[in-house]
Amino acid sequence: MAPVLELRNITKRFPGVLANDRISLTLEQNEIHALLGENGAGKSTLMNILYGLYQPDEGEIIVRGRPIKIHSPSDAIRAGIGMVHQHFMLVPVLTVAENVMLGDEMLTAGVFLDRRGAAQRIRDLSKQYGLEVDPDAYVKDLPVGVQQRVEIIKLLFRNADILILDEPTAVLTPQEVNDLFKVIRSLVDQGKSLIFITHKLKEVLATADRITVLRAGRVVGSTTPAQTTEASLAAMMVGREVSLEVEKARAKPGEVVLSLEHLEVLDDRLNVAVDDVTLEVRAGEILGVAGVQGNGQTELVEVITGLRRPVSGSIHILGHDVTGASPRRITELGVAHVPEDRQRDGLVLSYPVADNIALQEYYKPPFAKGVVIDEQAIQKEAARLVQQFDVRTPSVQTPAAALSGGNQQKVIVARELSRPVKLLVASQPTRGLDVGSIEYIHQQIVRKRDEGAAVLLISSELDEILALSDRIAVMYRGRVVAVVDAETATKEYLGLLMAGADPATTPAPERRQRVEVVT
Amino acid sequence: MAESVLREVIPPVTEARHRSLWQRAWEAIQLPALALLTAFLVGGFIIALSDFKVLEALADTTSRLNAIGYILLVMTVAVLVGGTAFSRRPEIILSRLRFVGNVGQARWFGVVSAVLTIGAVIGLLVVIGFGPVLWLAWNAVTSAYGALLEGSLGNPLQIVAALSSGDARAIGLAFYPISESLVASTPYIFAGLAVALGFRCGLFNIGAEGQLFIGALTSVFVGYAITGLPAVVHIPLALGAGALGGAIWGLVPGLLKARVGAHEVINTIMMNYIAFRLSEWLLNGPMKRPGAVPVSPFIAESAQLPRLFPDPIRFHLGFFIALGVAAFIWWFLFKSRWGFEIRTVGANPNAARYAGMNIAFNIILAMCMSGALAGLAGANEVLGVNYNLANAFSSGYGFDSIALALLGRSHPLGVVLAGLLFGTLRSGGTRMQNVAQIPIDIIIVIQALVIAFMAAPAIIRAIYRIVKPGEGEVVFTRGWGR
Amino acid sequence: MRKSLITLPALAALLLAACGTTPPTPAAPTQPPAPTEAPAAPTEAPAAPTEAPAGKIGKICQVTDVGGIDDKSFNQTAWAGAQQVAKEFGAEARYLESQQQTDYEKNINEFLASNCDLIVTVGFLLGDATKAAAEANPNQKFQILDFTYDPPIPNVWGQVYATDQGAFLAGYVAAAVSKTGKVGTFGGINIPPVTDFMIGFEQGVKYYNQKNNANVQVLGWDSAKGDGLFTGNFESTDDGRRMGETLMDEGADVIMPVAGPVGLGTAAAILERGGAYLIGVDSDWYESAPEYKSIVLTSVLKRLDVSVVEAARAIADGTFSGGTKVATLANNGVGIAPFHDLDAIVPQKVKDDLPGIIQGIIDGTIKTKP
Structure with missing residues (x-):
């Protein structure tokens, strides 16, 4: 039987870049085909071509044996191709049914929206594929995972049978990821075919029927989960061997660098976000803060770095009371901050890499002489750090916006870690990054610890917390419910605490196996 | 509107290397220059259409149109619409028509077809008898813009004459327009x-x-x-x-x-x-x-x-x-x-x-x-x-x-x-x-059009088929190998 | 937004001379409401006349103030005069619009290089620029409307308007039409160009009382005190509405607002409530604000078009001279508009009285100012 979809020698050039280089790909009926690759490997370009957002310079798209041209998303839908973007395209103030109908309205008597009919169809679809959704709920009230289901229903509603999911797990909690995989399986079992774009190796191995790996715009290999391992996939993606475990020595905690006492913080809606938190981080150790996102971690970081004022409690850094101090004062005490949202807080995207490197210290020598900014000095330092931290950029004059996510993050890490650091606050330091970048950033964090800095690591990736931390604090609803030794913690145990289990009654885990390298 | 305007106002820092000074200069001014050109073109239409003589001739010509004239007029409109469509998206039309597989030269086709369309439309209009109208309109627009230029930069002949005469007052008067500007x-x-x-x-x-x-x-x-x-x-x-x-x-x-x-x-x-x-x-x-x-x-x-x-x-x-x-x-x-x-x-x-x-x-x-x-x-x-x-x-x-x-x-x-x-x-x-x-208000109209085009650069990009710089995710795919 | 923001201050400045009304085309000079046989002659010409060679008027050039050529007011009325000159003398008429203060000098300079036989500048805002240009170019003839110089400049015809004479007639008619025995007026700001109207109006009413043994009262102005009702601005139609309502509450049934477009608010208030009439100023509001046709009793006219034609004719005749020219009933430069639709409510006796009053004002037997 012919494949439902075939791409032949798709080539797409952008000025200065060959984004897709003769990519060929087939998707069989009832297949989950994972497209694996680092950020910037050309996955998104390829899918945008398939979805009609870009025109290929060369190559053919064949759907069910017929070559077609796709000039717009509506052409794609007509050919039965539907796509769920990484960033959802939903209108928050409309209901699920209205969102689903948008652009493909069901009408009664030719003019009136048939909300009831649409809602019924949505219910039928949810039942059929196990996509639980209330058609009358407002999208703004729905959790992210459910919003994603709405996006999938939108495609099913339009009778798409080739579904493209672009990084679908990036925004989901572990539980939601499991639900999504169930849905995917049920879709495929009922006759749909699916392309699944990701850079997460575990997910690929868990769900895909077939795997195609892209690197630098080319297909570097095709395989199946049975024939491969995480390590060899990573090597294929990156083009070299990658170590997936973080090698680090046992911590040698020193003096207390950061101490929080009975901290209470409100969020933007004036709800209590951080509730009576008392914590200490010592020099030479990594304290990981685990927790499902939205349990106060963001506010905790903001209050430590001076971006938010606490309502009560105190913060001391190296003995200085910095409760409610300005970000500048805190930075000058030797605090480095890798912010959670790098594009929102960490970078000025329109600025060149060099200016972003100078963002924290632009006002003092060597970057400024008096009030005059010394561009030469900035560019020299930037060039040095770009080299040292292996930031992939054509030049230090390239705007940060033009860099891939991983390289953007490396610009931030280069800036923050190149200063003498007493305390490193790293919030979601590897979110959305590819294996290669993750490996590098993890190494840098551990290096800072070994140099004697205190590290506060906030991450919603349990793997990351477990791999890096010396001690782990679990946050649930604004409170630190437990601080456990990383040696003894397991994913399951932490997962239970994160979900609100009472630590007193939760059985502590067995000692965990871990790689340890004594240096 | 404020934010969208602001986004356009401050252009992203473009890459310094890899581009010559001229390329960068062109990139910086192409949008304003084209916005201005378009504003002047629209202003020209307004000048022509508000000119009494042009209107009179237009009414006169229209009233004398016979059946063949109407057929030709319809043809003109057809050429205009077809030509515009073709010059805008030649690659799509070509590929739909299955003329060619590779449409790499589509932009060329676009420019050529735009020129041909304009030529054909003017030719057809002349054939029908709109020649005098076009001529009057052309005169109205050129005399208006000519006066605009002379009034703002001076008359070159007058400047040369004044300079060669060496008369201080004459020189002063010759340079008066520039000084006023x-x-x-x-x-x-x-x-x-x-x-x-x-x-x-x-x-x-x-x-x-x-x-x-x-x-x-x-x-x-x-x-x-x-x-x-x-x-x-x-x-x-x-x-x-x-x-x-x-x-x-x-x-x-x-x-x-x-x-x-x-x-x-x-x-x-x-x-x-x-x-x-x-x-x-x-x-x-x-x-x-x-x-x-x-x-x-x-x-x-x-x-x-x-x-x-x-x-x-x-x-x-x-x-x-x-x-x-x-x-x-x-x-x-x-x-x-x-x-x-x-x-x-x-x-x-x-x-x-x-x-x-x-x-x-x-x-x-x-x-x-x-x-x-x-x-x-x-x-x-x-x-x-x-x-x-x-x-x-x-x-x-x-x-x-x-x-x-x-x-x-x-x-x-x-x-x-x-x-x-x-x-x-x-x-x-x-x-x-x-x-x-021509009322000085036309200047205000042109300025207003410039604002509109600058605030909505998509219009200019669409008309002149300019690719937005930075579009098409400039990513640097070099992998991670050491 | 731009238009309104810019024109507001501009308009206000313009209207300070108590002018500027609203809509339309004064183009066809309305038939003089009260025809007189008085010859069109300048009433006084104290300045030394410039030598007047055999006149020709080949080109007449007008510089507007910031109101623009189609301001439905002074500039437009003056332009109507220039166009009439063009027709009558086969001349060429040109105008340049000023958009701001810096343009006055520039526009006059532009015309200085264009062989104009007469440069007409409109309004006091052009006073400084006209003076400077006239002094630098003594052979160029200028006319400035609604402004004059003291001491006079030999080549500038400074045209001012005895609006009190027109307002006197309006006051006389208003008093005759009033049923309540009360008529009202109010101004923009207490400055002579505004109060001249109010004084004339008051004197007209008093004259009516005296002649007809009546006791019609004037609300809103008292020459004895030199004070009355003022809105303080020339823009707010809301203020005009409020003034109109107040005056009507006090019993006035004929109202003359002397505050430019503010009067439109008054007109709207009268139209809504009924039972009262409006007297327009500057131009014939029956034509310029046709939505209020049914309540416009008459209007006190400032005939800028007549003044322009007069100056052009003086050039053609070789009698052009500088100095202050006062437009009066005698030379048709001021007057009142016809009663139009309300003709029937004006008693025939009053209509018959008017020519006599006009004659009296012209020959000085009737005083329009106390």
């Missing part, structure tokens, strides 16, 4: 810098007009109320008073924005009204010259910006002050750490806060400086050209300067160029009105 440009440069500086800090200063009025009031007051000072003291004092007045007028919305988050667009507009009414009241009362007319007294001669040539040439020192201030603003924005902070606050306030910058302070500073620049525009007019203040002293420099800052892409050099352009247009409009009898 520079005089008209000066307040535009100041006010454009004011708005551009605001844009750089992410602020939409609609209040330049009001700040300009206040600057004019304060400087004229210092100009006439203080006497007996030498010019070297009095001129800076009066200019400084103008800047200070404007700065205070900018400070209020700046404080409101920084402290309580009140939107500066609303507050600067409100401050405009206060400024207008205040100046009316002052000119009718405390600052009225003796007599019945609501005009201020003349400023002392020591406060007048020196004119550099004999009458009637009004070219004065203010122009050079404007250039100097533009150079300072360039240095301030791009070379000083204050400017770095202001630009960072404008480009990404979150990152600015993260980097320890004081956002409130920078907003206040930017609004004050913006106000001071607008105040200087007012002071310049009062001290350099009018020597007194009447209510009608500004035709809306403060509002035109928004367009100007957009056109100049919020860069001081761009603002100077755009200011020269606007001043030239304004100045040439007088001759156009006198000779071609």
Whole structure:
């Protein structure tokens, strides 16, 4: 039987870049085909071509044996191709049914929206594929995972049978990821075919029927989960061997660098976000803060770095009371901050890499002489750090916006870690990054610890917390419910605490196996 | 609208290497240049269609059309529609028609087909009998724009003749149009810098007009109320008073924005009204010259910006002050750490806060400086050209300067160029009105169209099929191998 | 937004001379309401006349103030005069619009280089620029409307308007039409160009009382005190509405607002409530504000078009001279508009009285100012 979809020698050039280089790909009926690759490997370009957002310079798209041209998303839908973007395209103030109908309205008597009919169809679809959704709920009230289901229903509603999911797990909690995989399986079992774009190796191995790996715009290999391992996939993606475990020595905690006492913080809606938190981080150790996102971690970081004022409690850094101090004062005490949202807080995207490197210290020598900014000095330092931290950029004059996510993050890490650091606050330091970048950033964090800095690591990736931390604090609803030794913690145990289990009654885990390298 | 405009105003820093100076210059000016060209084209249509003779000929020709003429007219429209469609998206049409597989040369086809379409349409119209109409329209437009050019830049023949005659008065008259253009440009440069500086800090200063009025009031007051000072003291004092007045007028919305988050667009507009009414009241009362007319007294001669040539040439020192201030603003924005902070606050306030910058302070500073620049525009007019203040002293420099800052892409050099352009247009409009009898309002229409096209660059990009720079995710795929 | 923001201050300035009304085309000079046989001659010409060679008027050039050529007011009326000159003398008429103060000098300069036989500048805002240009170019003839110089400039015809004479007639008619025995007026600002109207109006009413043994009261102005009702601005139609309502509450049934467009608010208030009439100023509001046709009793006219034609004719005749020219009933430069639709409510006796009053004003037997 012919494949439902075939791409032949798709080539797409952008000025200065060959984004897709003769990519060929087939998707069989009832297949989950994972497209694996680092950020910037050309996955998104390829899918945008398939979805009609870009025109290929060369190559053919064949759907069910017929070559077609796709000039717009509506052409794609007509050919039965539907796509769920990484960033959802939903209108928050409309209901699920209205969102689903948008652009493909069901009408009664030719003019009136048939909300009831649409809602019924949505219910039928949810039942059929196990996509639980209330058609009358407002999208703004729905959790992210459910919003994603709405996006999938939108495609099913339009009778798409080739579904493209672009990084679908990036925004989901572990539980939601499991639900999504169930849905995917049920879709495929009922006759749909699916392309699944990701850079997460575990997910690929868990769900895909077939795997195609892209690197630098080319297909570097095709395989199946049975024939491969995480390590060899990573090597294929990156083009070299990658170590997936973080090698680090046992911590040698020193003096207390950061101490929080009975901290209470409100969020933007004036709800209590951080509730009576008392914590200490010592020099030479990594304290990981685990927790499902939205349990106060963001506010905790903001209050430590001076971006938010606490309502009560105190913060001391190296003995200085910095409760409610300005970000500048805190930075000058030797605090480095890798912010959670790098594009929102960490970078000025329109600025060149060099200016972003100078963002924290632009006002003092060597970057400024008096009030005059010394561009030469900035560019020299930037060039040095770009080299040292292996930031992939054509030049230090390239705007940060033009860099891939991983390289953007490396610009931030280069800036923050190149200063003498007493305390490193790293919030979601590897979110959305590819294996290669993750490996590098993890190494840098551990290096800072070994140099004697205190590290506060906030991450919603349990793997990351477990791999890096010396001690782990679990946050649930604004409170630190437990601080456990990383040696003894397991994913399951932490997962239970994160979900609100009472630590007193939760059985502590067995000692965990871990790689340890004594240096 | 504010945000979308701002996004366009401050162009992303383009990559320095890999591109020649010319390429970068072209990239910087292509959008403004094309916006201007389009505005002039539309303006030309308006001129032609508002010309009595053209309309008459049009009605006449239409009434004489016979059956064949109508068929040809329909054909013309068909050619126009088909040709436009083809020149816009040749690659799609070609591929749909299955002419070719590879449509790499589609852009070429587009240009050629556009030219052919225009030619064919003109040819067909002439065949039907619209030739005289087109000719009249052409004459109307060329005489209007010709007068505009002559009135703003002078008549080359006259300049050559004057120079060869060596007669000082003749030379003066020959260069009079250019000098007037520079005089008209000066307040535009100041006010454009004011708005551009605001844009750089992410602020939409609609209040330049009001700040300009206040600057004019304060400087004229210092100009006439203080006497007996030498010019070297009095001129800076009066200019400084103008800047200070404007700065205070900018400070209020700046404080409101920084402290309580009140939107500066609303507050600067409100401050405009206060400024207008205040100046009316002052000119009718405390600052009225003796007599019945609501005009201020003349400023002392020591406060007048020196004119550099004999009458009637009004070219004065203010122009050079404007250039100097533009150079300072360039240095301030791009070379000083204050400017770095202001630009960072404008480009990404979150990152600015993260980097320890004081956002409130920078907003206040930017609004004050913006106000001071607008105040200087007012002071310049009062001290350099009018020597007194009447209510009608500004035709809306403060509002035109928004367009100007957009056109100049919020860069001081761009603002100077755009200011020269606007001043030239304004100045040439007088001759156009006198000779071609086209209302000066057409200049305002052109300026308005420029704003519209700059605020909606997608229109220009669509018309001329320009690819947005940076589009198509410029990613650097080099993998991670060491 | 731009338009309104800019024109407001401009308009205000313009209107300070108590002018500027609203809509339309004064183009066709309305038939003089009260025809007189008085010859069109300048009433006084104290300035030394410039030598007047055999006149020709080949080109007449008008510089507007910031109101623009189609301001439905002074500039437009003056332009109608220039066009009439063009027709009558086969001349060329040109105008340049000023958009701001700096344009005055520039526009005059442009015309100085264009061989104009007469440069007409409109309004006091052009006073300084006209003076400077006239002094620098003594051979160029100028006419400035609604402004004059003291001491006079030999080559500038400074045209001012005895609006009190027109207002006197309006006051006489108003008093005759009033049923309540009360008529009202108010101004923009207490300055002579405004109060001249109010004084004339008051004197007209008093004259009516005296002649007809009546006791019609004037609300809103008292020459004895030199004060009355003023809105303080020339823009707010709301203020005009409020003034109109107040005056009507006090019993006035004929109201003359002397505050430019503010009067439109008064007209709207009258139209809504009924039972009162309006007297327009500057131009014939019956034509310029046709939505209020049914309540416009008459209007006090300032005939700028007549003045322009007069100056042109003086050039053609070789009698042009500088100095202050006062437009009066005698030379048709001021007057009142026809009663149009309300003709029937004006008593025939009043209509018959008017020619006599006009004659009286012209020959000085009737005083329009106390």
